[in-house]
Amino acid sequence: xxxxxxxxxxxxxxxxxxxxxxxxxxxxxxxxxxxxxxxxxxxxxxxxxxxxxxxxxxxxxxxxxxxxxxxxxxxxxxxxxxxxxxxxxxxxxxxxxxxxxxxxxxxxxxxxxxxxxxxxxxxxxxxxxxxxxxxxxxxxxxxxxxxxxxxxxxxxxxxxxxxxxxxxxxxxxxxxxxxxxxxxxxxxxxxxxxxxxxxxxxxxxxxxxxxxxxxxxxxxxxxxxxxxxxxxxxxxxxxxxxxxxxxxxxxxxxxxxxxxxxxxxxxxxxxxxxxxxxxxxxxxxxxxxxxxxxxxxxxxxxxxxxxxxxxxxxxxxxxxxxxxxxxxxxxxxxxxxxxxxxxxxxxxxxxxxxxxxxxxxxxxxxxxxxxxxxxxxxxxxxxxxxxxxxxxxxxxxxxxxxxxxxxxxxxxxxxxxxxxxxxxxxxxxxxxxxxxxxxxxxxxxxxxxxx
Numbered sequence: 001x002x003x004x005x006x007x008x009x010x011x012x013x014x015x016x017x018x019x020x021x022x023x024x025x026x027x028x029x030x031x032x033x034x035x036x037x038x039x040x041x042x043x044x045x046x047x048x049x050x051x052x053x054x055x056x057x058x059x060x061x062x063x064x065x066x067x068x069x070x071x072x073x074x075x076x077x078x079x080x081x082x083x084x085x086x087x088x089x090x091x092x093x094x095x096x097x098x099x100x101x102x103x104x105x106x107x108x109x110x111x112x113x114x115x116x117x118x119x120x121x122x123x124x125x126x127x128x129x130x131x132x133x134x135x136x137x138x139x140x141x142x143x144x145x146x147x148x149x150x151x152x153x154x155x156x157x158x159x160x161x162x163x164x165x166x167x168x169x170x171x172x173x174x175x176x177x178x179x180x181x182x183x184x185x186x187x188x189x190x191x192x193x194x195x196x197x198x199x200x201x202x203x204x205x206x207x208x209x210x211x212x213x214x215x216x217x218x219x220x221x222x223x224x225x226x227x228x229x230x231x232x233x234x235x236x237x238x239x240x241x242x243x244x245x246x247x248x249x250x251x252x253x254x255x256x257x258x259x260x261x262x263x264x265x266x267x268x269x270x271x272x273x274x275x276x277x278x279x280x281x282x283x284x285x286x287x288x289x290x291x292x293x294x295x296x297x298x299x300x301x302x303x304x305x306x307x308x309x310x311x312x313x314x315x316x317x318x319x320x321x322x323x324x325x326x327x328x329x330x331x332x333x334x335x336x337x338x339x340x341x342x343x344x345x346x347x348x349x350x351x352x353x354x355x356x357x358x359x360x361x362x363x364x365x366x367x368x369x370x371x372x373x374x375x376x377x378x379x380x381x382x383x384x385x386x387x388x389x390x391x392x393x394x395x396x397x398x399x400x401x402x403x404x405x406x407x408x409x410x411x412x413x414x415x416x417x418x419x420x421x422x423x424x425x426x427x428x429x430x431x432x433x434x435x436x437x438x439x440x441x442x443x444x445x446x447x448x449x450x451x
Contacts, residue, residue: 044411047089047091069182079100156320160367204434218249256269259275
C-alpha cells in the first residue's frame with residue numbers, strides 16, 4: 001500500500017482529474033475475470049489499488065504518468081476488465097488507470113479506423129457499421145471489453161475464421177504508446193514493431209490509440225446445427241472453412257455436455273451428439289443447407305441479424321470465452337483450458353483425450369484462418385475442476401498428446417501464451433519504456449537494470 005501522504009500529494013498535483021476514492025469502487029475496478037481460474041482466485045482476491053483515476057484525454061494521462069513517476073507510485077492500466085489472467089489486477093497497489101473515458105473515434109475512412117484505446121468494442125462495431133464496415137476480430141466480451149484491452153491481452157475472436165487473430169499482419173496497422181518516465185514520450189509503431197506490445201498485459205507501455213483495418217459489414221444469420229457424431233460435425237466445419245464461396249463470421253463446435261449450458265436458446269440436443277454454431281451471410285443460405293445435408297446434420301435453431309438485434313440474444317455471446325461464462329452461470333465447478341490442436345490430427349487427439357478423461361474435459365473448438373491458407377484449430381474446453389494438482393495433470397496430458405496449452409491459470413506474462421520466456425524485443429521495450437518498473441509490476445520476472 002502507498003502511504004496516505006503520497007496519495008494526497010498525487011491528488012493535490014492533479015486536482016481536476018476524475019479520482020475514484022470509494023473503497024467499494026476501488027475494489028471492483030481492481031479486478032478482472034481472473035475468477036475463471038480457481039488457481040488465480042486465492043492469489044489475487046486480496047489485491048487492490050490505493051486509488052483509481054479516469055483520465056479523459058492524452059494530456060491528462062501524460063500529466064498523471066509524470067506525477068506517478070516522480071512519486072514512485074505503481075500504475076496498472078485497465079480497460080473493460082474482461083481479461084481472465086489477472087492482467088488488470090494491481091499486485092503492488094498504487095493507481096489503477098481506467099482508460100474507459102478515452103473513447104474518441106479519431107477518424108474513419110475507406111476500411112480504416114483510428115480510435116482511442118478505451119472505446120468499448122461493441123460501441124466501435126456499431127460506429128463503423130454505420131458506414132457499412134465491421135471489425136475483423138471481436139471477442140465474445142465485446143459489450144464490455146475495450147479495443148485496447150483486446151490488443152494488450154486478447155488473441156482471436158469472432159471474425160478470426162476469415163482474418164486471423166488480432167495480431168494478423170494488416171489488421172492493426174499502427175499504435176501509439178506512452179512511456180513511463182518523468183517526461184513521458186509518445187511512440188508511434190507500425191508493422192512488426194507494434195507486435196512487441198501485443199498480449200503484454202500493458203506492462204511495457206500505455207496504449208493510447210490504434211489504427212485498425214476493417215471488413216465489409218454483413219447482416220449475419222445465426223445457426224445451430226446438430227450432428228450425431230464428431231466426425232460429421234468436424235468434417236462439416238472443415239468443409240465450411242474450405243468453402244471460400246460461403247461467407248461466414250463465426251464457426252465453433254461443442255459436445256452435447258458443453259452445449260447443454262446454452263439454456264437461453266430454445267433447442268434440444270441429444271446426449272452424445274455435437275453442436276455446430278455458425279454465423280453465415282444471408283445470400284449463402286442455400287449453399288449452407290446443401291453442405292449441412294452432405295454431412296448428415298440438421299438445423300436446430302436459426303435467427304436473422306435483425307432478430308438478434310431486436311431481442312439482444314446472439315450466438316456471439318455463446319462462443320469463444322462466453323461458452324465458459326454460460327456454463328458458470330449454472331455450475332461453478334468448471335474452469336477452462338486454452339488449447340491449440342494439430343490441424344491434421346484433431347479427431348485423433350480428441351479421441352485419445354476422451355479415452356483418458358471421459359467427461360472431465362468437454363469439447364469446444366474454434367477455427368482461425370492463418371497466413372498461406374493454414375488453419376489453427378483452437379479450443380476453450382470446459383474442465384471439471386477438482387484440485388490444482390489434477391488441473392496440472394490435465395494440462396500435462398494435453399501436452400503429451402501434442403495439444404498445446406496456453407496457460408490461462410497464471411498471471412505471469414512469460415508463463416502464458418509466451419511459452420515460458422519473453423522475446424528480447426519485449427524485454428528491451430520494458431526496460432526502455434518503464435525504467436523504474438512502475439507499470440503493472442509483478443507480471444514480468446525482475447529485469448536486470450530495473451528497480
